[in-house]
Amino acid sequence: MKVVRIDIEFEDLDAGGVVHHPNYIKICERARTRWFGEFGITFSSLKNKEIAMVISSIKANYLRALRHEPVHVRMKIIEKTEKSLTVLHEISPIDTEKRTPFFSAEITLVAANISLGRSCPLPEEIVQFIESAIY
Amino acid sequence: MKVVRIDIEFEDLDAGGVVHHPNYIKICERARTRWFGEFGITFSSLKNKEIAMVISSIKANYLRALRHEPVHVRMKIIEKTEKSLTVLHEISPIDTEKRTPFFSAEITLVAANISLGRSCPLPEEIVQFIESAIY
């Protein structure tokens, strides 16, 4: 599993003093963006090839509330098709590594051709990224 | 189904010019908050009774990208337990009513006692809300 540290910001909290539920999805994206970025894969690099990775589905479980604290986001590719990949994300405060994650989400991303406006095969750099990530 | 109109804001868009994926979850909450609010159920009214409705799970499907446009959020309670309810949310641009929704999400909310920090039976006003909503 790939682990990325993310600092939760004050702006991520809601009026209950815990992380607002849509922001868990943002935290996943922050971590995933850093992971992909290590392989040179960014929104801009893909856009230059007329490709975008778009979210097609999310299955998320909120187990315990995150607060204003640094977290680890653990990520693992759990499925791959010709046009998509599914990444499992688990978030825990950095001080509670061994315990059950506070949040987990399976997020599926599909490659899309921007000009055609429809799905397309995963670009070569994503295929290689997946291979590096898995093995 | 309950239908609420929500205006997507410029701030909801991402660098691709479409609604940023976590913001679909925010749009669901905006609509749900108005629906609950019509029954006098708000974050504050529940907090006064030491209760919060917290998200426990989300299953979301992103079918087509929303842009900077007004949408209808259609909501329906599809499950109820002693401590939770699950609301189906479907979002479509207001001009495309008949077509498949652009986004759908099943979001489960659990009643939690704030001082005890654990789940509790749905408060009476939520039970009544569910009955009114269903029948």
Next chain:
Amino acid sequence: MKVVRIDIEFEDLDAGGVVHHPNYIKICERARTRWFGEFGITFSSLKNKEIAMVISSIKANYLRALRHEPVHVRMKIIEKTEKSLTVLHEISPIDTEKRTPFFSAEITLVAANISLGRSCPLPEEIVQFIESAIY
């Protein structure tokens, strides 16, 4: 003055239960976008002409805290140059019309040519908008 009603959302609140300070700027933009939109002036319509209206300065005063409530945003153009306009925004809860606004901001927007990446004269539709707005 132009008055636009905006519903503050739960997501706009911070952990103190009041509107998070950067979100007052977002509320101004929500109102301004509706105002400009009534004249057919949108991000997209301007982009089609290679123009963007970019923020160049903000002078904001936070006088009282906004909560989860509907507000009125009162707007008035207080300055115009060849390339810019300055809009005064005042925000108050809809129930407190007569009192001092809770927030006021002078926001200056400059026309920019997107391809050249530099400021340019205000496009004709903005000039006309300003005239309609003032007289």
Next chain:
Amino acid sequence: MKVVRIDIEFEDLDAGGVVHHPNYIKICERARTRWFGEFGITFSSLKNKEIAMVISSIKANYLRALRHEPVHVRMKIIEKTEKSLTVLHEISPIDTEKRTPFFSAEITLVAANISLGRSCPLPEEIVQFIESAIY
């Protein structure tokens, strides 16, 4: 001057592909929160003493657009009164240190007693923080 590195996130961008203007204010807060945090001063630590530091005014200049890139936020206390402090924030991409900042803002924070709902003298830890920061 205190310098803090902040990573701009994809979520900070607007449909123009640059940082959305209210988010510059959020980036200032992210940096300021880390600076105060190094002195043990947090939203929670202040709240325990019934104190909040609230924003009372912002004077911001947007000079060049920030993109999806790491930035340095340089901060300096430029004014102090019995109840307030004013912090100058300057943001630049980390690769352009020597040039004019892309954004600068003078942000004034006032100490407020939460239960009384009105301003109060700066708490002792903030006074000490200011002294450490200045000398």
